[in-house]
Amino acid sequence: MTAPRSRGVIPRLANAVGRLLGYADRIGEALIVLLFATIVLVGGLQVICRYGFNASLSWSEELQRYGLIWMVFLALVAGYRRGAHIGMSLLLEKLPRAVQVPVGWVVDLLWLGLGLAMVIYTAGYRSAAGMTFLHSVSRQSSAGMGVRMDLVYSCIVVGGTYLTLAALHNLLGRVVGGPPRMSPEEPPC
Amino acid sequence: MLITLLVVLLALIFLGVPVVVAIGSVALGGILALPELAPVEFPRKMFAAVDSFSLLALPYFILAGELMVRGGMSRRLVEFAETLVGHLRGGLGHATVLANMIFANVTGSSAAATSAIGSLMAPEMKARGYKGGFIASLAATSGVIGAIIPPSMVMVVYGAMAGVSIGGLFLGGILPGLLITGLLMLTVHLHGYHPNFPEVRATSGRFRLRHVLQTLPRVWVAVLAPVIILGGIMAGIFTATEAGVVACFYALIVSMFVYRSVQLRDLPRILLTSAITTTVVLGIIAVAGALGWLLTYLNFTEIVGGWLLGVSSRGWVVLLILLAMMMVLTMFIESLAVLIILTPLIVKIGATFALDPIYLGILMVMVTQIGATTPPVAVCLFVGTSIAGCRYDETIRRCWPFIAALMLALLAVLVWPPLATWIPHTFLK
Numbered sequence: 001m002t003a004p005r006s007r008g009v010i011p012r013l014a015n016a017v018g019r020l021l022g023y024a025d026r027i028g029e030a031l032i033v034l035l036f037a038t039i040v041l042v043g044g045l046q047v048i049c050r051y052g053f054n055a056s057l058s059w060s061e062e063l064q065r066y067g068l069i070w071m072v073f074l075a076l077v078a079g080y081r082r083g084a085h086i087g088m089s090l091l092l093e094k095l096p097r098a099v100q101v102p103v104g105w106v107v108d109l110l111w112l113g114l115g116l117a118m119v120i121y122t123a124g125y126r127s128a129a130g131m132t133f134l135h136s137v138s139r140q141s142s143a144g145m146g147v148r149m150d151l152v153y154s155c156i157v158v159g160g161t162y163l164t165l166a167a168l169h170n171l172l173g174r175v176v177g178g179p180p181r182m183s184p185e186e187p188p189c
Numbered sequence: 190m191l192i193t194l195l196v197v198l199l200a201l202i203f204l205g206v207p208v209v210v211a212i213g214s215v216a217l218g219g220i221l222a223l224p225e226l227a228p229v230e231f232p233r234k235m236f237a238a239v240d241s242f243s244l245l246a247l248p249y250f251i252l253a254g255e256l257m258v259r260g261g262m263s264r265r266l267v268e269f270a271e272t273l274v275g276h277l278r279g280g281l282g283h284a285t286v287l288a289n290m291i292f293a294n295v296t297g298s299s300a301a302a303t304s305a306i307g308s309l310m311a312p313e314m315k316a317r318g319y320k321g322g323f324i325a326s327l328a329a330t331s332g333v334i335g336a337i338i339p340p341s342m343v344m345v346v347y348g349a350m351a352g353v354s355i356g357g358l359f360l361g362g363i364l365p366g367l368l369i370t371g372l373l374m375l376t377v378h379l380h381g382y383h384p385n386f387p388e389v390r391a392t393s394g395r396f397r398l399r400h401v402l403q404t405l406p407r408v409w410v411a412v413l414a415p416v417i418i419l420g421g422i423m424a425g426i427f428t429a430t431e432a433g434v435v436a437c438f439y440a441l442i443v444s445m446f447v448y449r450s451v452q453l454r455d456l457p458r459i460l461l462t463s464a465i466t467t468t469v470v471l472g473i474i475a476v477a478g479a480l481g482w483l484l485t486y487l488n489f490t491e492i493v494g495g496w497l498l499g500v501s502s503r504g505w506v507v508l509l510i511l512l513a514m515m516m517v518l519t520m521f522i523e524s525l526a527v528l529i530i531l532t533p534l535i536v537k538i539g540a541t542f543a544l545d546p547i548y549l550g551i552l553m554v555m556v557t558q559i560g561a562t563t564p565p566v567a568v569c570l571f572v573g574t575s576i577a578g579c580r581y582d583e584t585i586r587r588c589w590p591f592i593a594a595l596m597l598a599l600l601a602v603l604v605w606p607p608l609a610t611w612i613p614h615t616f617l618k
Contacts, residue, residue: 033461035464036463040434040438046434065242068471069236069239071468075467076472079465084465086208086209088522088523088566107207114214118235121228122232125228156235156236
């Protein structure tokens, strides 16, 4: 969505956030596709090694698990950008616009809160011991691949930042010109 | 505190706030409101909830299903089902149920099945004068078979959260799925006797073995899929997750080299779509991990469980109340969210009365799926209604006989547990 050209701080900010989000979308989507393709291939390799060569891989299960988690925290935002997350729109559609618009604001504000919480409580907030969560796990490494755990957990920060950006974009868009348009997708179950 | 949290949660969900946001906000708000809880637990529990090898079956089966649909399998299945049962009275109705039963072997989601098969059958049924509400209800209720016959997304989610063998649940779903197929076909057949449904009495052509044999080569891959997936699990070769990986490669080969309808350059889009579908479910599981931890801290399961167990000391009474509770909740709230939040309670009740975990799991999966097709809030009926192009109140008027058929299947499994447990207990040791 491109914000209408006009002067003022908020429209200009909306434009900047929109452009930034455009890059984030492209990088995010590429990463999602790459991660998904990787875990499927590794899953296939694991099956082949176990049944073809009777040799279990020590790292493949862990790589699939962490790959999936990274994918989930990125695709959470990709789903938000597409309006794919399931909710009960039946009642809301029956209500007047005077209710629908504030609910739209609330939803975007809650998304923003979740995004900020994901970033702050993982990488910003210091516990009584004076360490952030990421810092506290940085000396652990994973059992299978020996990866530093703070790298694994940083998906929450990356996803949270992306989510914050997307929510901010929607909120600024609401200020500048009406609620954002999204294409609803099928619910999953 | 507990009551406040649950009221806010319900209010947010009813206002149309996406389920993942509603659960996430309530969990975050609750954790922040209790000073003795470390806020770090919010992201940590989200992470821990999706850190599971069993849950990997979900993206794999979603991807396999997506590849099969893009590959044009659903269209071929519909043609095949018509050659098999099209000559019967209400043939198109029977074909819808049958196509769904076969399609269920590659899909794990009732909404996906409703839209994949329903959207192909609806125009034809309309052309033959079938009523919109009937089409929508039939498409939705026969889509349920997609989530009962393996693979099944709901079973993966429940199995991973409750610590029940997903392979076992898959095998347990086979007979209930076949039972639902039979009961729905019976429902279509009975409609034919009703004076208001003359169109259901019509038949289309005669049964010709030649036609069946002509269309069979085009669907053999769908018929072969369960042999690989279920055969692998039954023989103890694969876990459910590994079966999912195998299903992906199978679907990839079929759609790229047998049907030749998916090309290499289509794959990124298919992967992205499947990733988002996966995350719509796993996102809820992630935030429900944080909420579940908070609810455990507040003794939610003990309180509700204690109340349920206080009603009666007989297992079947408590089980009935639990099922009724799930049924009512899923009629109003998104059914997967209900299942995810109540899983600890279900497990506790199952343990108290030493119920077979697979039996209990199949009952819970069936009841949530019936909830997903029972008005007012019924995802499958929404999909069916939009496919049939009718009004939602028309669908609500016509859906009850079909829902009765699903309830009958649930009742049968409830009173006769071997329907759910015989296959898994025979093959999985």
